[in-house]
Amino acid sequence: MGKYILSFDQGTTSSRALLFDETFQVVGLDQIELRQIYPKAGYVEHDAMEIWQASLLTAQNAIKKAGISASEIVSIGITNQRETTVLWERDSGTPLYHAIVWQDRRTSEYCASLKQSGVSDVICRKTGLLADPYFSATKLRWLLQNIDGAYERALKGELCFGTVDSWLLWNLTGGKSHLTDATNASRTMLYNIHDGRWDEELLENFDIPVQLLPEVRDCTSDFGFSDEAFFCTKIPINGMAGDQHAALIGQGCFQAGAVKSTYGTGCFMLMNVGEAAVPSTNNLLSTLAYQIDGKRTYALEGSIFIAGAAVQWLRDEVGIIGASDECDGLAASSDMDDPVCLVPSFTGLGAPYWQPDVQGALFYLSRGTGRAEIVRATLESVGLQTKDLIEAMKSDWDAASDVQQILRVDGGLARSDWAMQFLADILQCPVDRPQLTETTALGAAYLAGLHQGIYPDFENFGKLWSLERQFTPLRAKTEMDEKYRLWGRAVAMLLNDQ
Numbered sequence: 001m002g003k004y005i006l007s008f009d010q011g012t013t014s015s016r017a018l019l020f021d022e023t024f025q026v027v028g029l030d031q032i033e034l035r036q037i038y039p040k041a042g043y044v045e046h047d048a049m050e051i052w053q054a055s056l057l058t059a060q061n062a063i064k065k066a067g068i069s070a071s072e073i074v075s076i077g078i079t080n081q082r083e084t085t086v087l088w089e090r091d092s093g094t095p096l097y098h099a100i101v102w103q104d105r106r107t108s109e110y111c112a113s114l115k116q117s118g119v120s121d122v123i124c125r126k127t128g129l130l131a132d133p134y135f136s137a138t139k140l141r142w143l144l145q146n147i148d149g150a151y152e153r154a155l156k157g158e159l160c161f162g163t164v165d166s167w168l169l170w171n172l173t174g175g176k177s178h179l180t181d182a183t184n185a186s187r188t189m190l191y192n193i194h195d196g197r198w199d200e201e202l203l204e205n206f207d208i209p210v211q212l213l214p215e216v217r218d219c220t221s222d223f224g225f226s227d228e229a230f231f232c233t234k235i236p237i238n239g240m241a242g243d244q245h246a247a248l249i250g251q252g253c254f255q256a257g258a259v260k261s262t263y264g265t266g267c268f269m270l271m272n273v274g275e276a277a278v279p280s281t282n283n284l285l286s287t288l289a290y291q292i293d294g295k296r297t298y299a300l301e302g303s304i305f306i307a308g309a310a311v312q313w314l315r316d317e318v319g320i321i322g323a324s325d326e327c328d329g330l331a332a333s334s335d336m337d338d339p340v341c342l343v344p345s346f347t348g349l350g351a352p353y354w355q356p357d358v359q360g361a362l363f364y365l366s367r368g369t370g371r372a373e374i375v376r377a378t379l380e381s382v383g384l385q386t387k388d389l390i391e392a393m394k395s396d397w398d399a400a401s402d403v404q405q406i407l408r409v410d411g412g413l414a415r416s417d418w419a420m421q422f423l424a425d426i427l428q429c430p431v432d433r434p435q436l437t438e439t440t441a442l443g444a445a446y447l448a449g450l451h452q453g454i455y456p457d458f459e460n461f462g463k464l465w466s467l468e469r470q471f472t473p474l475r476a477k478t479e480m481d482e483k484y485r486l487w488g489r490a491v492a493m494l495l496n497d498q
Contacts, residue, residue: 003454004073006062006235007445008055009438010080010164011243012101012265015054017062018441019073022454024464026438028066030058037098042105044347045098048086051164052171056230063231070231075452076172077239077444078223079246080164082187085139087150087212088167090160093175096147099164100139103265103305103347107138108356119205126192126199128277128286130354134303136163137189141206154209161212163188165240169223172237177224180214181240182291191216193277193288196296219245219290220451239447244268245290246443248299251408251434252462259393259406261386262440263413266350267307269389270299273397282392283352292450300396302351302389306344306360308413310378313346320371327375328418334372339364341384341490342377352392355495363490382413383423384487390427406430410439417471424471426480431471 002021009016013036019028032054037045063070083102088095100106111131114120120131129135140161144151153159162170166180185191185198190208192199198213217223223237241249244262248270251260256274261267270289277286277298289299306313311327314320321327341363343349348356362374390407406429413419414433424431436442449455456464473480 002068002072004066004068005445005449006059006073006076007441007448008059008076008078008168009243009441009444010051010055010078010168012081012103015051015058016441017055017058018438018445019062019066019068020442020445020449024436024442024445026436027068028062030061030065032058042108044101044103046084046101048088048095048099048167051099052168055168056171060231070235071233073231073235074454075239075448076226076235076237077446077448078165078168078237079241079243079440079444080168080184082163082184082242082244083134083136083139084164085136085143086162086164086167087140087143087147088160088170090158093170096150096159097143099167100143102134104139105133105347105356107133107142110138110141111356122201122205123189126194126202127186127189128193128279129187129189130283130285131189132354133356135187135189137202137206137208140208140212144208151209154212157211159212160214162214165242166214169237169240172226172230173224174227174229177237178214179217179223181217181219181221182296183219183242183245183288184240185216186288187242193286193296193298196291218292218294220292220447236452237448238451239444239449241290241444241447243440244270244301245288246447247410247440248272248289248443249446250439250441250443251410252465253408254458254462258408260408260410260439263307263382263409263411263419265307265309267304267382267385269302269386269393271393271397273298273300278397280392280396282396283354284389284392284396285351300393302392304385304389305347305350307382307385308411309346310342310344310381311413313344314375314378320374327379328416330372331376331379331418334376335368338366338369338373339486340366340369340373340377341486342374342381343490343494344378344381345494349491352388353491353495358494361490361494363493364486379416379419380422380483382419383426384484386423387426387484406432408432408434410434410437420471421474424473425475426484428473428477428480432467433469433471435466435468
């Protein structure tokens with residue numbers, strides 16, 4: 001009999017489940033693509049029941065592929081796309097509406113009014129977040145105001161709100177656990193990250209009944225047991241963290257100054273800043289990194305809305321490529337003197353700009369600009385946006401000299417050698433890609449295994465991190481400075497056009 005951890009990794013574009021053994025090796029994996037729903041411009045939704053059903057199926061399939069018995073699984077960890085908002089009936093578990101995805105911009109006007117009224121200052125001080133449609137509170141408010149009878153039912157305690165972690169947990173436990181963890185709570189715009197509680201003033205400002213909210217736990221906790229019907233046995237659920245926080249853990253970034261960047265649909269960079277929250281003057285987010293045994297560790301976060309999604313755009317909307325793995329070869333064959341620049345603000349600009357209504361654009365086109373040059377510009381846009389985040393973090397943190405001069409990367413786009421080499425060039429620092437790139441799922445599994453005592457403490461877990469490849473700068477700093485100058489000019493033109 002082995003000891004295995006089952007990790008639910010519910011992303012924006014797919015449901016995934018992975019089985020890890022005692023040595024952190026993946027022994028089973030399954031994935032199902034998730035349907036994207038766009039009812040109108042600026043609206044992005046998922047079918048919440050599809051999320052749950054696909055998640056359960058991938059877990060069952062992963063167990064079959066591993067060839068083990070579910071009775072050998074000692075714990076379950078959950079990691080998830082953050083901020084995506086679900087509202088469901090407490091008795092039946094039926095969603096009242098599609099899940100509203102973190103990318104959704106339908107509450108942009110309301111967020112603008114929060115800034116004008118000064119409420120945004122209260123939000124930032126208490127939650128470390130900005131008044132932006134990205135976060136859950138305004139999505140939940142929209143649901144309560146636009147579904148007939150929802151607000152009244154919420155007051156009666158008939159409804160539950162949750163981000164995707166809570167929604168999966170509710171279903172996994174057969175409706176017995178309405179819980180979340182501190183990292184996911186910290187992304188709702190309703191949670192005071194300094195006091196560690198749902199904030200009464202913010203709930204009043206958004207007119208959200210407290211009866212809706214899940215109980216907040218540590219990232220390692222007793223979240224309940226999976227219903228016996230799903231795996232023919234009850235399995236304890238002991239780990240939970242939002243995907244970017246889980247990736248920070250999976251990358252072993254436990255020391256203040258450690259930085260990781262995850263390149264999935266978007267790009268999310270977190271820097272561990274230790275036991276005290278760091279307020280940002282550069283439109284970064286101050287957030288919880290993780291919470292263990294009641295002890296909060298904080299991070300600075302920079303969120304880029306479009307990273308890997310830009311490659312999907314090339315393939316699915318523009319038709320420039322037939323498959324993502326064509327990008328490296330095309331970029332390498334491009335005319336490096338062509339200055340074409342893509343600002344992929346298809347759903348607005350994230351950090352450090354936070355302009356939700358900016359649209360994407362190509363700059364510096366010439367008659368010689370072709371398919372290869374546009375693909376190259378798309379990959380470069382990821383590195384250029386990352387450079388924006390690094391510069392903002394160094395400016396924000398008094399201990400900037402402690403920032404590690406190495407960036408750890410993961411996510412689907414991190415598999416692109418060309419993109420990672422450009423990242424090292426534009427940052428002028430080493431970029432480390434780990435042997436195990438499933439760092440998000442690993443982080444959730446680690447939290448669950450830590451609670452059960454089969455995985456080591458932070459220090460020893462961090463020592464087990466292993467390098468697959470390090471990318472070091474190859475191009476001259478002067479060349480990269482000019483590229484970054486042109487990028488800044490392009491962004492400025494877009495912002496000035498608003």
